[in-house]
Every structure is written in structure tokens, then in C-alpha cells.
Amino acid sequence: MEPFFHASPFTGYVYPNETIIPWTVLIVVYPYLTGLVAGAFTVSSLxxxxxxxxxxxVAHFALLVSLCCMVVVPIPLLLHLGHPERAFNAMITPHTTSAFAIFSYAAAFYVILLVLETWFVFRPHIVRQAQQRTGLLGWYYRILSLGSYDLSEKAMRYDRKWIFTLAIIGIPGAHGLHGYVGFVFGSLKSREWWSSDLMPAIFLFSAIISGTALLIVLYVISCKLRKVPVDVPCLKGMAYALWGFMMFTLLLEGVEFASLVYRGREGIDVIMEFVKGPLVVPFFILQFGVGSVLPICVLTFLIWRGTSGNTLVTAVALCAFLVLLAVLMMRWNVVIGGQEISKTGKGLLSYHPLIFGREGLLAAAMVLVTPLVLLLVMVRLFPPWDEDTTLATSAAGAR
Amino acid sequence: MEENELEQQDRRDFLSCLGSALACGAAAVAASALAPPATAATAATAGAKPPAIPGYDWSKHRWGYGVDATKCIGCLRCVEACKKENNVLGDAHHFRTWVERYVYLEGEETARIDSHADPVNIAASGSEGEYRFADRYKDAKVEKAFFVPKLCNHCTHPACVQVCPTGATYKTEDGVVVIDHTYCIGCQYCVQACPYGARYFDERRNVTDKCTWCYHRITKGLQPACVEVCPVGARIFGDLNDKQSPISQFVKNNQVQVLRRESGNAPNVFYVGIDKEVI
Known part of the structure; x- marks a missing residue:
């Protein structure tokens, strides 16, 4: 039988109840996913x-990526809850002062928005498939068309307006959603490691870089799979965005850490002990060194040298992959790191994740893979690559 | 042609309805996000009232708790009584109340802190279900030492109540922070929010749990179990509305302190005889 709980070893003095780490690796995955949602949406909105x-x-592909990640967001939360069957209590009788209760509304609102925008974007494809296909898939597209088969220029213009409007609302929607996740942590005064006004901004910018990086990786892989050449200007555009937003992220993280140390409030000694000890590998080496400084240097070099061709594609994709790992490590260092520093300010705990079980590493990995599996299905149902299947739209087209 | 127009008109109407619904939703979310945290307790208690306890009127009481650290001898009867009375998990990781030991050794500026849940003390007791403080400083020169009992502070502005997404944990009108275990979703946000480490997750029932000042006892005119068993009177409980109650007298006759005042939680456990090192 699986034991009830797994107590964490500690040094110094920690409160007795703290020895069981409340938020596990699943709560690392949850902000990571919402970050990917916001980041991919940003690229689409650009x-x-x-x-x-x-x-x-990649604009329409980005929408699908965002949607696939978003529908998976509740899973790590539900897996973590002691009573997932009561999850809707937070929506039926929301406690309005709780960041979590509001999050469920914000998330629901954003899912609706995302589904609507995707529907409008892929409506031409849906209508054509509904008219051409027979059988089960035909029924599927006919239901999805909601009975509207009008693809006239007038109707398209109307759809474009909707896409434009939804994309605009989606910008504060997606970013608000993820900023909120930062607020969930940043607003807690009980933990010095989390309690920072900059937390929402840091979460937001790291979200944008993670979403952009995911799109770069998936776009390059998809081109290889489809055996089509990578659109280099597009890839470069994403690489520029990645570079720029990474600078912001690093700056914010630096400022946050500097002010934490400079303020030097109660418990800073233990925080410094944590930074110099257990945090060296996950933060300084993985998140900061390999995941941030290295890709920034490589990207700078590529931009400076004007590298092109296959070298550019491979290097940018590798950098993006490293950034994806760095952001995952950042979530880990915030969520797990915050709990490893005791509330007493006089002790450190160490979290040892389980492999199996509801809150184990395997479950977390499966949650992370699910959006990719979903995406495989989605790109078949709604091909984002063919121009004539989607509504080619942009700000210029809508006005 | 006309039919086409009509269909399009329908779609337009449907979409504009949906648009307004989305906008309303966004406004509601924004409005509720701006609600000030101070209303947390009132919001929780303003809803459906819990079933009444016969012969008890919660509006007539304001419970308070005192700890006289100068009296505590670290016998841990309070911890054991609490575990039995409230069916708390019988291990070294779940406590509604616990006792900390602060020891200053000669030549050291900071206190060495441990609780009965420390592995050394558990090894000395021989079981995770029995508690004692090991005589771990017998070969050292102790300059100063004292015990500090800890429990939920039943704060006036409880951070745990503020963050609970469902309102399952709330503050009663008589000043006790309790949890509705049938409504708790087990997210443990409250465990994170409590600056005192007073909350834990009960893995048997998959809900969070904490000290209730033995609400089932105090509403019947009894003392909390920990207060009842304390052999030296280090734990004091009573009604702050009653000027003659032990707690009112304790607060009146002593210069009392609270823990982590800077948190803004306004705790309601009042301490006498604690030291700068107490966290």
C-alpha cells in the first residue's frame, strides 16, 4: 500500500507540520502550462x-498550441486536490478574496475566448470539410460549423473583425491569467521567497519566453516531419522576440533577487544558505547558466553574424529547447524552492519527488506530454499550415 | 438570398449576445478581484449559517487564548491530549499544537531550537506516537532555556481564510477559525498561507486540519483539552467578553506579546515570557 505521506528531511528548525511539502511537482507543471498558453497566444497576437x-x-499553429495547453491546465490541479470531486465548489460558491477562486473564472473565461477565436480562424476549413466529408468526420465538422456555411467575402470580413476583437481581448486575458498565477505565489506573505511584488511580472515574462520557445521547437519539428523548408524570416522573428523577452525576464529576476537580498529581512541567512547550497545546480547551473545565459549568447552571436540556413534553424531550435528547460526549472525553483525554505526562517527542507503515484514525476511527465498528443490530433483536424483552410488575417486585413 | 441574410443576422445576434456575456464575466472577475482582504471573515460568516449548537449563542462570546511560557515545563501532556481528543494523525508530522524548546548554550548568541517532533527527540521517546524532549544538552553548559507551546493563533485577519477558494475555512462570530471538512477541496493553499505552520493536510480524509480550540468542548462550557491537562497552568483560555475570565485577567495583568505581529494577521494567542528568538 502506498504510504499516506512522505516527510521531507530537514536541517535547522522547521515547524513540525512543515515536514510534509504541501505543493508537489504537479504544482510546478501547472504554472508551466499556463505560461506556455500565454506565451503561444502572445506570438499569435503579434x-x-x-x-x-x-x-x-505560425500564427494559427500558435492558437492550437495555446488551446491544447490550456485544456490540460486543470489536470495537474485536479490531480493535486484532496477532493477533486469538490473542485467546482470554488466556482459554485467562490470565496471572492481567494486568488484561486478567481483563477477558475479567469481560466474558464479564457478557454471560451480561445475556443471562439480558434473556431473563427478555422471556420473556412470547417465549412469546406462539412460540405465535402461524409461519415463520422463529416458529422463532426457539420456540428462544428454550427449551421453556418456562409464563406462570402462579407461573412469573412465579419469573421475577421471577431478574430481581431477576440485577439485583443485575449491579450489581457492570457497575460492576466498568467499574471494571476504569479499573484497566487507573490501575494503570500508567509514565505519570503514568494512574497514579492515582481512575482506576477516575472511569471508573465518567463511565460512569454516559454511559449515562444515552444513554438520555435514545435514549428521546426513540424517542418521536418512535413518535409517542408523552415520559413527563416518567421523563425528569425520568433528568435528576436525570444531574445528580447529573455532580456526582460533576466532583468526582472535579477532585480527581484537583489532586492530580496538587499532588504535582508528576517530569515535571510537561511535564504542565503539555500542559495549557496541546494540552489546551485537547479538555479545557477541549469536555469541561469545553461538555460538562460548560454541561449542568449548563442542567439546574440547568430544575430550579430547574420547566420542563415540550416545552422540558424538548428541553433535557434536548440536555444529554444534550452529556454523551455530553463523556464521549467524556474517554476521548480519558485514552487519547490519556496517550500524548501522553512517559514521559521531557521531551517531548510529538501523535497524528494516520488516517481509513481498521483503526485509523482511520472504523472507530471504525462501531464506535460498530453498537450503534445492533443496537438497531434488537432493539427490533423484543423491544419494550421494551409493558407486557404484558415482565415488569413492580421491587423491590416481586419481594418 | 433573403434566407442567407436572415441566417447571418441570427449568427450576428448570437455572437453579440455571447460577446456581452463574455464582457460581463470579465467585469465580474475584475470586480471580485478588487474586494479588500479585510472582508474575508465577514464574507465567510455572512453566508449560510452553520447549524446552531443547542444552548449556545456564538454572538455572546469572544474566545481568547494565553500562553505563559515561564510556566511551561515541556511535559507534552497537551500534545498528547490534543492528539487523542481530536483524533489527530499519530505521527511526528501532524500537530494541532506542539511545544518548542529554546536553549542558549554558554558563549552562543542564538538559541538552539527543537520541538518534540525533532528526529532526536522521537528517537528518545522510541515512537512517533509518544513525545518527550531528549536530554540532548546534558553535557553542555546551558545559559538559558525555556519552552514555548504553539497552536493556531485564530487570527482576527486570518491569511488562511483569505486564500481559501471555497470558504470551507472561516472565522466564527465567537472568534474561532474552523474548517468545514465536508466542503474543503484539499488544495492546501491555506497551509501555505499560514505564517505559523499551524495547518496540516490530513491524508486520511484528504482535507486540511488545524486547532479549533476544541470548539466541540468550549461551546459546552468546557476548556480545550490542552488547557485542561496542563499541570502548571501555562495554557490559559476563556472569554474575552467576560472581564473576570482567566484570559481577560491574563491579558490585563501581564504585558503580553503575539507572534509575527508584522504579518498583519492580528493573532489571538497572547504570550508571556517569550524571547527575541521565538518565531
């Missing part, structure tokens, strides 16, 4: 709203 034409090849 095209849909701000008219960055070079991002056109």
Missing part, C-alpha cells in the same frame, strides 16, 4: 493584432 507579417506561418 500577428493577429499587431500585424507582424513574418509570424504568419
Amino acid at each position: 500577428y493577429q493584432v499587431f500585424g507582424f507579417q513574418r509570424l504568419k506561418p
Whole structure:
């Protein structure tokens, strides 16, 4: 039988109840996923709203990525809850002062928005499939068309307006959603490691880089799988965005850490002990060194040298992959790190994740893989690559 | 052609309805996000009232708790009584109340702190279900030492109540923070939010749990179990509305302190005889 709980070893003095770490690796995965949602949506909006034409090849793909990640977001939370069957209590009788209760509304609102926008974008494809296909898939597309088969220029113009509007609302929607996740942690005064006004901003910027990085990786892989050449201007556009947002993220993280140390409030000695000890590998080596500084240097070099061709594609994809790992490590260092520093300010705990079980590493890995599996199905149902299947739209087109 | 127009009109109407619904939703979310945290307790208690306890009127009491650390001898009867009375998990990781030991050794500026849940003390007791403080400083020169009993502070502005997404944990009108175990979803946000480490997750029932000042006892005119068994009177409990109650007298006759005042939680466990090192 699986034991009831797993107590963490500690040094110094920690409160007796703290020896069981409340939030596990699943709560690392949860903000990581919402971050990918917000980041992928940002790339989509850069095209849909701000008219960055070079991002056109991934704009619709980005929407699908965002949607696939978003529908998986509740899973790690539900797996973590002691009573997942009561999860809707938070929506039926929300306690309005709780960041969590509001999150469920914000998330529901955003899912609806995302589904609507995806529907409008892929409506031409849905209508054509509904008219051409027979059998089960035909029924599927006919139901999805909601009975509207009008693809006239007038109707398209109307749809474009909706896409534009939804994309605009989606910007504060997606970013608000993820900023909120930062607030869930940053607003807790009980933990010095989390309690920072900069937390929502840090979460937001790291979200944007993770989403952009995921799109780069998936786009390059998809091109290889489809055996089509990678659109280099598009890839470069994403690489520029990644570079720029990474600078912001690093700056914010630096400022946050500096002010934490400079303020030097109660418990700072233990925090410094943590930083110099258990945090060296996950933070300084993995998150900061390999995941942030290395990709920034490589990207800078590529931009400076004007590298092109296969070298550029491979190098950018590898950098993006490293950034994805760095952001995962960042979530780990925030969520787990915060709990490893005792509330007493006089002790450190060490979290040892389980492999199996509801809150184990395997479950977390499966949650992370699920959006990719979903995406495999989605790109078949709604091909984001063919221009004539989707509504080619941008800010310029909508106005 | 006309039919086409009509269909399009229908779609337009449907979509504009949906648009307004989305906008309303966003506004509601924004509005509720701005609600001030101070209303947390009132919001929780303003809803459906829990079933009344016969012969007890919660609006007539304001419970308070005192700890006289100068009296505590670290016998841990309170911890054992609490575990039995409240059916708390019988191990070294789940406590509604616990006792900390602060020891200053000669030549050291900071206190060495442990609780009965420390592995050394558990090894000395021989079982995770029995508690004692090991005589671990017998070969050292102790300059100063004292015990500090800890429990939920039943704060006036409880951070745990503020963050609970369902309102399963709430503050009663008589000043006790309790949990509705049939409504708790087990997210453990409250465990994170409590600055005192007073909450834990009960893995048997998959809900969070904490000290209730033995609400089932105090509403019948009894003392909390820990207060009842304390052989030296280090734990004091009573009604702050009653000027003659032990707690009112304790607060009146002593210069009392609270833990982590800077948290803004306004705790309601009042301490006498604690030291700068007490956290």
C-alpha cells in the first residue's frame, strides 16, 4: 500500500507540520502550462493584432498550441486536490478574496475566448470539410460549423473583425491569467521567497519566453516531419522576440533577487544558505547558466553574424529547447524552492519527488506530454499550415 | 438570398449576445478581484449559517487564548491530549499544537531550537506516537532555556481564510477559525498561507486540519483539552467578553506579546515570557 505521506528531511528548525511539502511537482507543471498558453497566444497576437507579417506561418499553429495547453491546465490541479470531486465548489460558491477562486473564472473565461477565436480562424476549413466529408468526420465538422456555411467575402470580413476583437481581448486575458498565477505565489506573505511584488511580472515574462520557445521547437519539428523548408524570416522573428523577452525576464529576476537580498529581512541567512547550497545546480547551473545565459549568447552571436540556413534553424531550435528547460526549472525553483525554505526562517527542507503515484514525476511527465498528443490530433483536424483552410488575417486585413 | 441574410443576422445576434456575456464575466472577475482582504471573515460568516449548537449563542462570546511560557515545563501532556481528543494523525508530522524548546548554550548568541517532533527527540521517546524532549544538552553548559507551546493563533485577519477558494475555512462570530471538512477541496493553499505552520493536510480524509480550540468542548462550557491537562497552568483560555475570565485577567495583568505581529494577521494567542528568538 502506498504510504499516506512522505516527510521531507530537514536541517535547522522547521515547524513540525512543515515536514510534509504541501505543493508537489504537479504544482510546478501547472504554472508551466499556463505560461506556455500565454506565451503561444502572445506570438499569435503579434500577428493577429499587431500585424507582424513574418509570424504568419505560425500564427494559427500558435492558437492550437495555446488551446491544447490550456485544456490540460486543470489536470495537474485536479490531480493535486484532496477532493477533486469538490473542485467546482470554488466556482459554485467562490470565496471572492481567494486568488484561486478567481483563477477558475479567469481560466474558464479564457478557454471560451480561445475556443471562439480558434473556431473563427478555422471556420473556412470547417465549412469546406462539412460540405465535402461524409461519415463520422463529416458529422463532426457539420456540428462544428454550427449551421453556418456562409464563406462570402462579407461573412469573412465579419469573421475577421471577431478574430481581431477576440485577439485583443485575449491579450489581457492570457497575460492576466498568467499574471494571476504569479499573484497566487507573490501575494503570500508567509514565505519570503514568494512574497514579492515582481512575482506576477516575472511569471508573465518567463511565460512569454516559454511559449515562444515552444513554438520555435514545435514549428521546426513540424517542418521536418512535413518535409517542408523552415520559413527563416518567421523563425528569425520568433528568435528576436525570444531574445528580447529573455532580456526582460533576466532583468526582472535579477532585480527581484537583489532586492530580496538587499532588504535582508528576517530569515535571510537561511535564504542565503539555500542559495549557496541546494540552489546551485537547479538555479545557477541549469536555469541561469545553461538555460538562460548560454541561449542568449548563442542567439546574440547568430544575430550579430547574420547566420542563415540550416545552422540558424538548428541553433535557434536548440536555444529554444534550452529556454523551455530553463523556464521549467524556474517554476521548480519558485514552487519547490519556496517550500524548501522553512517559514521559521531557521531551517531548510529538501523535497524528494516520488516517481509513481498521483503526485509523482511520472504523472507530471504525462501531464506535460498530453498537450503534445492533443496537438497531434488537432493539427490533423484543423491544419494550421494551409493558407486557404484558415482565415488569413492580421491587423491590416481586419481594418 | 433573403434566407442567407436572415441566417447571418441570427449568427450576428448570437455572437453579440455571447460577446456581452463574455464582457460581463470579465467585469465580474475584475470586480471580485478588487474586494479588500479585510472582508474575508465577514464574507465567510455572512453566508449560510452553520447549524446552531443547542444552548449556545456564538454572538455572546469572544474566545481568547494565553500562553505563559515561564510556566511551561515541556511535559507534552497537551500534545498528547490534543492528539487523542481530536483524533489527530499519530505521527511526528501532524500537530494541532506542539511545544518548542529554546536553549542558549554558554558563549552562543542564538538559541538552539527543537520541538518534540525533532528526529532526536522521537528517537528518545522510541515512537512517533509518544513525545518527550531528549536530554540532548546534558553535557553542555546551558545559559538559558525555556519552552514555548504553539497552536493556531485564530487570527482576527486570518491569511488562511483569505486564500481559501471555497470558504470551507472561516472565522466564527465567537472568534474561532474552523474548517468545514465536508466542503474543503484539499488544495492546501491555506497551509501555505499560514505564517505559523499551524495547518496540516490530513491524508486520511484528504482535507486540511488545524486547532479549533476544541470548539466541540468550549461551546459546552468546557476548556480545550490542552488547557485542561496542563499541570502548571501555562495554557490559559476563556472569554474575552467576560472581564473576570482567566484570559481577560491574563491579558490585563501581564504585558503580553503575539507572534509575527508584522504579518498583519492580528493573532489571538497572547504570550508571556517569550524571547527575541521565538518565531
